[in-house]
Amino acid sequence: MRHYEVVFLVHPDQSENVPAMMERYRSMIEGADGKVHREEDWGRRQLAHAINKIHKAHYLMVNIECSQAALDELVGAFRFNDAVLRYLVIKRDKAITEVSLMAQAQEEERARDEAAAIAQAERAKIASERAPEAEAAPEAEAEAEAAPEAEAEAEAAPEAEAEAEA
The missing domain is CATH 1.20.5 (Single alpha-helices involved in coiled-coils or other helix-helix interfaces)
Structure with a gap:
């Protein structure tokens, strides 16, 4: 299994749903025999430029270890969730826990x-x-x-x- 760092931005109106979203994504990864090494909620922050006329977003970051199939499932969930404005997946050499x-x-x-x-x-x-x-x-x-x-x-x-x- 490979290690990834995933950062995604959630629509500010959906900030109250963030814990449920994180739990859903965590269970999706762990259900595919993956691991969540680090999970951080950076809160609502100003965007560098507007996305769909939105100037703020709720930032979340997760370090995971999973298979390619589990990552594809996670990315598909991001694509079909209208609350996720943007996401970025970075491949890492090792698990980052600090x-x-x-x-x-x-x-x-x-x-x-x-x-x-x-x-x-x-x-x-x-x-x-x-x-x-x-x-x-x-x-x-x-x-x-x-x-x-x-x-x-x-x-x-x-x-x-x-x-x-x-």
Whole structure:
């Protein structure tokens, strides 16, 4: 059996049917004694140019090991499925199981987004903790400003009493 890498684009309106389509294609390959080594869903992406006036598509990639007959059956299924806009089959020398660059980039982007969300949540938490302090700060400043005036009055009071007694 030979190894292949298959990339296909699904119509964006059919994105909710992608898991069922992948399961159908996987069972088709495994039913013909083939193996699926890697399966990646790259999600909805912008097309380089419009296909049938469609500017986005759902990208999927599968690395398989199967016979020529099973591959022909898979390609026939792609051709007769209107939801599949384009497909590409590449013959490989060996099975590829490591994560692709596209999937790595998506993971990094997802991790970056999660880190940004966590940082934003922490900033909001700190801001909410500082809010009561910020409300108390003007009161403390007003007391601090009033304190020197009160001390000055207190210092002047004994002098005034001494003058009154004399």
